[in-house]
Amino acid sequence: MKTVKAISAAMVVAAMAGSMVLAADTYVGTGSFLNVGDSTKTAGGATADTARVDARAGASVLVTSKTSAEDDPYGAGKHAENLKGDYDVARVVVHNTRSDFGLDTYASKTGTAIGAYAKSNGVQSAALGYKAEVTRAAENGLALGYSSQAAAKNSVALGSGSVADEANTVSVGSSSSQRRIVNVADGTAATDAATVGQVQSLTGANTALIQNNSDSINRLDRSVSNLGTEIDHVGALSSALAGLHPLYTDQGFELSAAGGFYDGKQAVALGGFYHANPDVMLSFGAATSFGGNHKYAENVGVTFRVGSKTEKTAAVETGTSDDVMKRLDALSRKVDQLEAENKELKAKMNGVK
Structure with missing residues (x-):
C-alpha cells in the first residue's frame, strides 16, 4: 500500500510540477518510476514494447493490446522482473486478450483472473475471488468465490469452497459442504428446475393417483377372484x-x-x-x-x-x-x-x- 501510495503521490506531484514524462523511448529513475509510451524502456535499458507503470518495490501495471507483445507477460525478458510469476506482487495486467488483477494472479491467454492468488488456466475461463481457480481442463469454466474451483469443461463453481468437476454442470457446494438455492420461482419450461413446492404438489397428485390405481387394482383383483369362484360354482351346477x-x-x-x-x-x-x-x-x-x-x-x-x-x-x-x-x-x-x-x-x- 505504501508503494501504491508512493506511485500515486509521485504521479500527482509530477503532474503539478510539470515534470511527468509522456514520450517514446523514455524512463524515469531506478526506484519507483513511471514510464508511459510506445517502446518504453526498463531501468536497465531493455525495450518493453508496451505502456507500463512499474514499481520495483512490488506493484506493477502492464497495459497493452499489441499483438506483437509476447504471449506470456509473466516471464522474463521484455518486461520488468516483478511481472514474473515467481514474485509475490500486486499487479494489473491487461495484455491482448488476457485480464489479470490482484496479488500473484495468473490468467491464460484468453482468461480473466481477479483477486489475490486467483488462477484462470482454462481457455476463455474466468476466476474471481481469493484463491479462486479454473484448471487447464476447464475450458469456458467459471470459478466465483473464495477457493472455488472449476475443473471440467463448461463447468461453473459458485460460492466459497464450491467444486464443479463434471462437464456442463453448475455447483453451489462440494461433496463435504452443500448449499440450498432459495427464493426460486416455480419452473415453467421443460428445461426449468422445479421447486420443492412443485415436487410436493406433483408427489401429492401422484400419491393420490397411485392410491386410486391401487384401489382400482384391488377391486379388480377381488372381481377377478369372485369371477373365478362364480365360474367354479357354475361349472359344478352345470355338471x-x-x-x-x-x-x-x-x-x-x-x-x-x-x-x-x-x-x-x-x-x-x-x-x-x-x-x-x-x-x-x-x-x-x-x-x-x-x-x-x-x-x-x-x-x-x-x-x-x-x-x-x-x-x-x-x-x-x-x-x-x-x-x-x-x-x-x-x-x-x-x-x-x-x-x-x-x-x-x-x-x-x-x-x-
Whole structure:
C-alpha cells in the first residue's frame, strides 16, 4: 500500500510540477518510476514494447493490446522482473486478450483472473475471488468465490469452497459442504428446475393417483377372484344338471337326481320327467352348489318326438303288445322242449353203440 501510495503521490506531484514524462523511448529513475509510451524502456535499458507503470518495490501495471507483445507477460525478458510469476506482487495486467488483477494472479491467454492468488488456466475461463481457480481442463469454466474451483469443461463453481468437476454442470457446494438455492420461482419450461413446492404438489397428485390405481387394482383383483369362484360354482351346477336323465318309458312321471363337481366346487341336482303321451315329454331340474357363497340353477324343458315310431311304440298304440309277449313265451317253451328231446335222442344213440 505504501508503494501504491508512493506511485500515486509521485504521479500527482509530477503532474503539478510539470515534470511527468509522456514520450517514446523514455524512463524515469531506478526506484519507483513511471514510464508511459510506445517502446518504453526498463531501468536497465531493455525495450518493453508496451505502456507500463512499474514499481520495483512490488506493484506493477502492464497495459497493452499489441499483438506483437509476447504471449506470456509473466516471464522474463521484455518486461520488468516483478511481472514474473515467481514474485509475490500486486499487479494489473491487461495484455491482448488476457485480464489479470490482484496479488500473484495468473490468467491464460484468453482468461480473466481477479483477486489475490486467483488462477484462470482454462481457455476463455474466468476466476474471481481469493484463491479462486479454473484448471487447464476447464475450458469456458467459471470459478466465483473464495477457493472455488472449476475443473471440467463448461463447468461453473459458485460460492466459497464450491467444486464443479463434471462437464456442463453448475455447483453451489462440494461433496463435504452443500448449499440450498432459495427464493426460486416455480419452473415453467421443460428445461426449468422445479421447486420443492412443485415436487410436493406433483408427489401429492401422484400419491393420490397411485392410491386410486391401487384401489382400482384391488377391486379388480377381488372381481377377478369372485369371477373365478362364480365360474367354479357354475361349472359344478352345470355338471349336476347334465346328470339328470329320464328312463325309456312311454307314460307317467319320473324323478332323477345327480351330483356335479368342478374345480373343487360341488353341487347337487334334482329333476323330474313327465310323459304326457308317447310323443311329448316335459322336464324340469334344479341344482344348488355348496359352500359359503353357494349358487342356484334351474331349468325346464319339453321334448317332442319327430319321425317314425318304433315297433314297441306302435305295439303299445295298437294294443298288441300282450299278444306279442304271449307268442314269445310260447316260442321260448317250444325251444326248451326241443332241446330236451335232442338230449334224449343223443343218449339213445350212445347206448346203441
